[in-house]
Structure formats: C-alpha cells, structure tokens
Amino acid sequence: MRILTKAILALCAAAAGHAQAITVFACEPEWASLTRTLLPEVSVRTATTHLQDPHHIEARPSLIAQIRGADFAICTGAELEAGWLPMLQARAGNPKVQNGQPSMFFAAQHVELIDPFKGTITPFSGDVHANGNPHFHTDPRRVLQVAKALAARLGSLYPAKKPLVDQNLTNFESELQAKIAVWEKQLQALKGRSVITQHASFGYLWPWLGLKPVADLEPKPGMPPTAAHLEKVLAISKTQAPIGIIIAQHHDPKPARWLAGSMGMPSKLSIIPATVTDDQPGAITRWFDQLVTQVTGLAK
Ligand SMILES: [Zn+2]
Incomplete structure (x- = not known):
C-alpha cells in the first residue's frame, strides 16, 4: 500500500512538473525576452544572438533538437529566417510548431511592415525583403503590438496562465509607453x-x-x-x-x-x-x- 501511495505521489509530481514546464524556441533574443517578460516561468532556447546576422545562421543539430522539444515557437517571420527555419521545422518534425499552428507565432503577422521590395527578385538581388523590412523590433511601438498579440496567443494556449500574462502585459505596456516618451524627447x-x-x-x-x-x-x-x-x-x-x-x-x-x-x-x-x-x-x-x-x- 505504501509503495502504491508513493508511486501515485510520484506520478502526480511528474504531472504537475510537466504542466509547468512550457518549453519555448525563440528565433531571436528580443522575442525570447518578450516571452519571458509575459510568462517568466517558461524555459526558453534562443537560436541567435545580437552578434549574428539573423538572415544567415547554420541549421545546427542542436537547434533541430531544441525545436523538436518545443511546446511553442516564436520567430520574426517576413522571410527573415527563410534561410534556416523551414529546414529546422522540417527536420525536427514537431507538429506543434509547423506554420499555421497556434503554437508557431510569427511576430511579423501582427505589425505593418515598411519598404516591401518592388521588382523582380533574381539570384543577384541580395537579401531582399520581399514582404517588407523584417527588422521591426527597432520600433518600440511595433514591439508593443507584438506583445499584445503574443499575450493573446499565450492566454488562449495556456488559459490557466492568462491572468498572469495579462498582468505582465499591462506592466510592460505602461513601462514601455513611459520610456518611449523619454526616448522621443x-x-x-x-x-x-x-x-x-x-x-x-x-x-x-x-x-x-x-x-x-x-x-x-x-x-x-x-x-x-x-x-x-x-x-x-x-x-x-x-x-x-x-x-x-x-x-x-x-x-x-x-x-x-x-x-x-x-x-x-x-x-x-x-x-x-x-x-x-x-x-x-x-x-x-x-x-x-x-x-x-x-x-x-x-x-x-
Ligand atoms: Zn535584413
């Protein structure tokens, strides 16, 4: 009996532990930071750093393993990661984070992009931004738009976390709005x-x-x-x-x-x-x- 009780307790602990450990794959560090700001308890793996050109990174086996184990993925989109993310998604074969799934979040889908490339793209065109400039995290107002969309997505995927996420969004928004006013001045x-x-x-x-x-x-x-x-x-x-x-x-x-x-x-x-x-x-x-x-x- 005692052994059975211990086994049940161990199972409950494992289930509780599993429920808490939301694993996130972030293509860029700004989205890793934003996800942690809204939901600090997540475990995040970030694919790139500020020292790398996000257009070009190697689809390393370690990154494939990270996206394979992810519950949620957040990337810029707008073809910024066109050279490596599709390969990671295909090789990892994780159905949760394929394009179109709610757990695959592309920030670019929630902001207006500037400067779409007009003309014909050839192999000699360079890293053109066909859908518009994907480096929109350099506009704090757009970061705020992404934060709102991300909070809504996390809240619908993890309803038990929604009050916490919403509170953190409110805090982030008031802090950033105050900062934007200072920076503009x-x-x-x-x-x-x-x-x-x-x-x-x-x-x-x-x-x-x-x-x-x-x-x-x-x-x-x-x-x-x-x-x-x-x-x-x-x-x-x-x-x-x-x-x-x-x-x-x-x-x-x-x-x-x-x-x-x-x-x-x-x-x-x-x-x-x-x-x-x-x-x-x-x-x-x-x-x-x-x-x-x-x-x-x-x-x-
Ligand atoms: Zn670029």
Whole structure:
C-alpha cells in the first residue's frame, strides 16, 4: 500500500512538473525576452544572438533538437529566417510548431511592415525583403503590438496562465509607453538630420525618430560594401552633412571605419547591437536605452 501511495505521489509530481514546464524556441533574443517578460516561468532556447546576422545562421543539430522539444515557437517571420527555419521545422518534425499552428507565432503577422521590395527578385538581388523590412523590433511601438498579440496567443494556449500574462502585459505596456516618451524627447533635436547606415537593420528607427537615411554601405541588401560603392557613399556624405554612420555589431566594421576616416569624422561611427544583448525580461528596454544613448552621442 505504501509503495502504491508513493508511486501515485510520484506520478502526480511528474504531472504537475510537466504542466509547468512550457518549453519555448525563440528565433531571436528580443522575442525570447518578450516571452519571458509575459510568462517568466517558461524555459526558453534562443537560436541567435545580437552578434549574428539573423538572415544567415547554420541549421545546427542542436537547434533541430531544441525545436523538436518545443511546446511553442516564436520567430520574426517576413522571410527573415527563410534561410534556416523551414529546414529546422522540417527536420525536427514537431507538429506543434509547423506554420499555421497556434503554437508557431510569427511576430511579423501582427505589425505593418515598411519598404516591401518592388521588382523582380533574381539570384543577384541580395537579401531582399520581399514582404517588407523584417527588422521591426527597432520600433518600440511595433514591439508593443507584438506583445499584445503574443499575450493573446499565450492566454488562449495556456488559459490557466492568462491572468498572469495579462498582468505582465499591462506592466510592460505602461513601462514601455513611459520610456518611449523619454526616448522621443531625448532624440527630438535630431529630427530631420541625415544618417548613413548599413543594411535595413535599423530601418524602423529612422521614421520613428525623423532621421533621414541618405546612403547605405551595402550596394545591394545583404551584400558587403565594395570600394566603388563606398566612393559613391563618400560623395553623398559630402553634400548631406550626416550626424554619422550607424552600423550593426554583426557587420564588418572596416568599410564603415574607412568611410568615417575619409569623411574626416572618425569618431562619428556608431556600432550598435542590432538587437537585445541578452534574452532576459527587460532586455528590450535596456537595449533601446543603449541605442538612444549611442545615437544621441553621435550628434554631440
Ligand atoms: Zn535584413
């Protein structure tokens, strides 16, 4: 009898433990952080870091194992992960996180995208964003839209967690709204100024802050800068008086360094992580704080 009671207790404990352990696969650290912000108890595996180009990562066996064991997956979508996520989904064979399933959440489906690629895509087009720029996490207002949609999805998948998720969403929303007001004030003086960029990594930042991107170091999206193209960018910079050059941390800094030196403003190069530098709750706010500090630093 005692053995039976022990066995039942062990089974109950296992069931309770299993019910709590929601395993999440996040393609990018900003969505890992957002999921943890809304539901801190989840166990999250994040496929990429701020030091990687999210367009191009290797579909490693460890990632296949992680997505195979996931209860829920959150990715950007809009073809950002087109080079690796479909392969992971196919090889993992986890029916829960295939496209169209409620446990496969694409953030891009919940925001309006800017700059869809117009024209014919050829093998020489580069990493064009056919559906629009997928780097929308650089607009905190869009992050908030994603947070609302994610909270609704988590609440419907895990009804017992809904009150907690909704409360965390309310907290996140009020914190971020207050921060947005502060950041906009900090960057107000930069409105209308020009900036030189690389790739569309911060493409949503410019319209939000009223900055004008006047040249891109990449001759084509996703293609490294060439000497001939950099000469053109240098010519543009002489007529536009940009506040500086902003590139992402995963870009090779050499071309931008050459350009800043040639423009006679070597200190006006800002290398910014293209996303959050950790995947814990609060990472998004911390990253925007850093971003705003670095951008305002350029104008000084
Ligand atoms: Zn891109």
